[in-house]
Amino acid sequence: MSRASLALPACLAGVTVGVLLADPAQAPPPLLDAIIGGGLLTALVALVAGMAGRRGRPHGVGGATVVAAIGVGLALGAWRGAAASLPTGPGSVAVYVAGTGRTAGVAVQGSVVDDPRPREDRQQIVLDAVVIDGRPARGRIVAWLPRALEIGSGDVVAFSAQLEAPQDFDGFAYRAFLARQGIGAIGRAFDARIAHPTAASPSRVLAGARAALLGGLDAIVPEPEAALGAGILLGVRTAIDPAVNTAFATAGLTHVVAISGWNIAIVAALVARLLEGVAARAGGRLLVPGLTLAAIGGYVVLVGSSPSVVRAALMAAAMLLGRQAGSRAHAASALMLAALVMLVIAPAVLWDVGFQLSLLATAGLIAFGASFAARLEAWPGWIREPVALTLAAQLTTLPVILLTFERLSLVAPLANVLVTPMVPLVMLACAIAAPVGMVAGAVPVPPLTDAAGWLAGGAAWLGLRAMIATGTAVASIPFASLPVSMPAALALGWYPALAIAWRIRHRTPRASASEPVGLEGPGIGRRLRRAVGRALGVVMAPARIAAHAVATPRRSLCALIIVLGVTTLATLPDGRLHLVMLDIGQGDAVLVVAPSGAAMLIDGGPDPDVTLRRLGSALPWWRRSIDIVLLTHPHQDHVGGLPEVLRRFRVGTVLDGGRAYSNPAYAQLLALAAVKPGATYQLARAGARVRLDAHTTLTLLYPSETDAAGPLPAGDINNASVVGLLRFGRFGALLTGDAEAPVEALLAERDALTRVDVLKVGHHGSRSGTTPAFVAALHPTVGLISVGADNEYGHPSPDTLRVLADAGVSVLRTDLDGTVEVRTDGATWSVVARGRAGPPHPARSSTLPDPAAAVSLRRPFGTRGGEPGSIATWQFPIARRRRGSWPHAGCRRASSGTRRASPASRLPPRGWSRRRESPSTWPWSRPPPSSTTSTSR
Numbered sequence: 001m002s003r004a005s006l007a008l009p010a011c012l013a014g015v016t017v018g019v020l021l022a023d024p025a026q027a028p029p030p031l032l033d034a035i036i037g038g039g040l041l042t043a044l045v046a047l048v049a050g051m052a053g054r055r056g057r058p059h060g061v062g063g064a065t066v067v068a069a070i071g072v073g074l075a076l077g078a079w080r081g082a083a084a085s086l087p088t089g090p091g092s093v094a095v096y097v098a099g100t101g102r103t104a105g106v107a108v109q110g111s112v113v114d115d116p117r118p119r120e121d122r123q124q125i126v127l128d129a130v131v132i133d134g135r136p137a138r139g140r141i142v143a144w145l146p147r148a149l150e151i152g153s154g155d156v157v158a159f160s161a162q163l164e165a166p167q168d169f170d171g172f173a174y175r176a177f178l179a180r181q182g183i184g185a186i187g188r189a190f191d192a193r194i195a196h197p198t199a200a201s202p203s204r205v206l207a208g209a210r211a212a213l214l215g216g217l218d219a220i221v222p223e224p225e226a227a228l229g230a231g232i233l234l235g236v237r238t239a240i241d242p243a244v245n246t247a248f249a250t251a252g253l254t255h256v257v258a259i260s261g262w263n264i265a266i267v268a269a270l271v272a273r274l275l276e277g278v279a280a281r282a283g284g285r286l287l288v289p290g291l292t293l294a295a296i297g298g299y300v301v302l303v304g305s306s307p308s309v310v311r312a313a314l315m316a317a318a319m320l321l322g323r324q325a326g327s328r329a330h331a332a333s334a335l336m337l338a339a340l341v342m343l344v345i346a347p348a349v350l351w352d353v354g355f356q357l358s359l360l361a362t363a364g365l366i367a368f369g370a371s372f373a374a375r376l377e378a379w380p381g382w383i384r385e386p387v388a389l390t391l392a393a394q395l396t397t398l399p400v401i402l403l404t405f406e407r408l409s410l411v412a413p414l415a416n417v418l419v420t421p422m423v424p425l426v427m428l429a430c431a432i433a434a435p436v437g438m439v440a441g442a443v444p445v446p447p448l449t450d451a452a453g454w455l456a457g458g459a460a461w462l463g464l465r466a467m468i469a470t471g472t473a474v475a476s477i478p479f480a481s482l483p484v485s486m487p488a489a490l491a492l493g494w495y496p497a498l499a500i501a502w503r504i505r506h507r508t509p510r511a512s513a514s515e516p517v518g519l520e521g522p523g524i525g526r527r528l529r530r531a532v533g534r535a536l537g538v539v540m541a542p543a544r545i546a547a548h549a550v551a552t553p554r555r556s557l558c559a560l561i562i563v564l565g566v567t568t569l570a571t572l573p574d575g576r577l578h579l580v581m582l583d584i585g586q587g588d589a590v591l592v593v594a595p596s597g598a599a600m601l602i603d604g605g606p607d608p609d610v611t612l613r614r615l616g617s618a619l620p621w622w623r624r625s626i627d628i629v630l631l632t633h634p635h636q637d638h639v640g641g642l643p644e645v646l647r648r649f650r651v652g653t654v655l656d657g658g659r660a661y662s663n664p665a666y667a668q669l670l671a672l673a674a675v676k677p678g679a680t681y682q683l684a685r686a687g688a689r690v691r692l693d694a695h696t697t698l699t700l701l702y703p704s705e706t707d708a709a710g711p712l713p714a715g716d717i718n719n720a721s722v723v724g725l726l727r728f729g730r731f732g733a734l735l736t737g738d739a740e741a742p743v744e745a746l747l748a749e750r751d752a753l754t755r756v757d758v759l760k761v762g763h764h765g766s767r768s769g770t771t772p773a774f775v776a777a778l779h780p781t782v783g784l785i786s787v788g789a790d791n792e793y794g795h796p797s798p799d800t801l802r803v804l805a806d807a808g809v810s811v812l813r814t815d816l817d818g819t820v821e822v823r824t825d826g827a828t829w830s831v832v833a834r835g836r837a838g839p840p841h842p843a844r845s846s847t848l849p850d851p852a853a854a855v856s857l858r859r860p861f862g863t864r865g866g867e868p869g870s871i872a873t874w875q876f877p878i879a880r881r882r883r884g885s886w887p888h889a890g891c892r893r894a895s896s897g898t899r900r901a902s903p904a905s906r907l908p909p910r911g912w913s914r915r916r917e918s919p920s921t922w923p924w925s926r927p928p929p930s931s932t933t934s935t936s937r
Helices: 004-021 029-053 060-084 173-178 202-220 225-234 242-250 261-274 284-302 307-323 328-345 345-350 353-375 381-404 412-419 422-443 444-475 487-505 524-538 541-549 553-570 608-618 642-647 664-675 705-707 739-750 772-778 798-806 851-856
Strands: 106-112 115-121 124-131 140-146 156-163 183-188 194-195 407-408 481-483 576-579 590-594 598-601 624-631 650-656 680-682 689-691 696-702 721-727 729-734 758-759 784-785 809-815 819-825 827-835 844-847
Touching: 004 060, 004 328, 004 345, 029 060, 060 328, 060 345, 106 140, 140 156, 140 194, 156 183, 173 183, 202 225, 202 284, 202 422, 202 444, 225 422, 225 608, 242 407, 242 444, 261 284, 261 307, 261 422, 284 307, 307 328, 328 345, 328 353, 345 353, 353 381, 381 412, 381 487, 381 696, 412 422, 412 444, 422 444, 422 553, 444 553, 553 758, 590 608, 608 642, 608 819, 624 642, 642 650, 642 664, 650 664, 664 680, 696 739, 739 772, 772 798, 784 819, 798 809
Parallel strands: 140 183, 598 624, 624 650, 650 680, 729 758, 758 784, 784 809
Antiparallel strands: 106 124, 106 156, 115 124, 124 140, 156 194, 407 481, 576 590, 576 819, 590 598, 689 696, 696 721, 721 729, 819 827, 827 844
16 A cells, blocks of 8 residues: 555544644633644645655655545644633623523523434424524534424424533533534423414425324334334334334344445335346446436435434445455545544534444445455355455444443354345335325325225334344343453554554555365365354254245245234234223323224323334224224323323224313324324213224213313312223222322212222322222222332322221232233123233233122122222232332432422422433423433433
8 A cells, every 4th residue: 555545544533633622621712723724734834845855756745645634634633622621701601591690581492403203202403503692602502392292304493491511420520412513501491482484495304204204104003013124114213112222232133223334225226127228238336326326315415414324325325436446455444434424524423432333334344344254254145245344344333341340252154144135025015105104194095095004104113023022031141241341552552463463454465364274175164164154054044934835926925924913813802891001100191992893092191202112012903993082181290101102093082081281292282183084082071971883882980061160179180080881791890099188088989980800000109199089989909009110209108008908808019910911701800911021911810709709799890808809918920119209309410490380289399310211301290399401311
């Protein structure tokens, strides 16, 4: 390699060093000026010296060019790093942060930089062109706003909040991370508005197209598969199940979860396959790469042009150009050029772990991919390539992985062999399902669109389900990943050692570099590799045979229809009533599925993503309709997930108590119910009987018209909750929402209480309800409590648990037992508790008296104390552990204060979440008195 050819890597190295030196945490402005000036002066001197030396030494210009490239790169990196860093001083965002002499909130207005990132009941946005209290401010702001507010990239958003300084958390330098992106403050608001929507533009049109495709995919594919498909096809990763993320990280499959160079390569391969006829014509060899790059560019713009997607496209383009040039050297040059462009445009990506891993993995594929494949030549080709590429990528990314995550996946080669072949098929299936779902929702033609949605959605679901199951199974292998850390000094020395080893390997003649050869054949290493290859071939033979059996499109389609048909028949209604209390955290969501298959959802929990995942687990994959949606009352922990339910499912009737309440999610639900095709909105009033099928009814007991028009009992919106009695045969269950003691007393006065078998305990088991008289009147056998683990309210209250225990009621709660399902055929019933970890616990059946003798019983279905129907003496096989509950809410990492939006509420406000994955604020239905600023890394 000549010295002149080192100009590009020298410039890249100079830019990298310049960006590092311009880090706002290290370099003051005078030093930056000196670095920029010194770099330019060095470049100028080197060029002059090179031109002078050229007269006597023809090759003198090579060394001068390298030095000049370093100087230019150093100056360019320092200049761009300083320009992109956090502004300080008068007129900057930093002067409005609380603690800098300001204690009151400010009026903020700014333009949304990128698509929002939803999380639980909030969404995170980054604002540029910020105006604070009517004055422009330099710098950017991160804002957490209600998720119900529909925000798009480019919208101008306005809100009032107290700005906070970012704080480091969990050993992560979050403040410096944001400062490198020019972000100097965090604001959280419980209310916001769009001051100026984005005008029509190509980017807005593409964003609309992306949202429409995402909606089409969500409409016919259930969760959690739909979220994974959105990540693979459209780069939307915000809703992916954390359990799937964790399993894929353990198995070394994180590149599958997001748009990466592999996804871009699939697009390029599909386009190249379609253009095979063009390539055979005159000039086609030059035309096809251009069209492929254009297709990649269009795909990048469609999926949002986020830095990670642009990075993946540049890396894939580098590989494509290198392959077109037919040389690893050209591929390496293209890769370095792509990295140089990204660093100049967005210097902050240098600290982005995704950028580091993508760059290093692509470099590993270029440098070592062919070598690993050659050494595994005895392996079957369809196994050799994934393993070789995985090993090459892991070799170069190992230091970053160990320094950042401190874990090493030992099963990554196996997982990639199993999952990587699925990715192109899954991506193609999702690309078909998205427009099919979009068209089916826009122009529904029931027989035709239902069949198309069943087939397209089923194909995508099946592939995604197989990927999740495979990744989870591989991740569950003992010692799948090990906690390993690497000293920083060793990490810095890894790459020079790797470069030296690579140079030695390629300078050594083939014969001398070969393995030791014994007297009777190949060396031990080669024999071992062949043995491992044969073993893998035998293990994977069934999958290989199955793939060959459906190799043709016709066979694949027939096999797909058969599999989907079998799974559909196996999940048809079983003639029993299913009452499912979904584990959705601190909130309520109860699913009722009648024997005929009709479904009713009562409340939707606080987090739409969790609610949709739980519905995806409780309903068959093909079920994309819910007949009745009932909202008991408009608190965020009950209404938060319902707007997304209306978007994802076909809904027949929306029932609502109709009590006015200021909550963006509630307003969004009412707006969607008004425009949802095929849906009707009705008020839930006492005396109405909601009939799910011929034998299943929900009789509404509260509120009456008088109750709805009068003042709230105790002035609490919880006491607006709709209360209903569910009946099927001799089975009865009372569903109470968050109704408290005043409502219980009213029901008793109206003689509306009757004996039931199951009681959905009101208000998450708080001490404000479930009085002894109420429990005695109902005489339930089982009490179900929907409650979040380690919640800040201290729910369920020990007093409530004591009342239920004294009455002999067996209690199941979602924080300990997970999702709880009651199954009944009207004559017998059973309970299944799906623990939060592990498989479902076995159902415990209860045999009731003969139906013919039921008329002689004084009390209906659900007797107690060893009699038929009792579960009081069951020994539940659920590992229960004591959980400490705080007597009152409090913010333990507080940095600001806001007043409560619901002064009538008598319970403590929600504070910060103790879960590591959610160190952030709680819903705005009860804003906390203090809040935190940390977000997930």
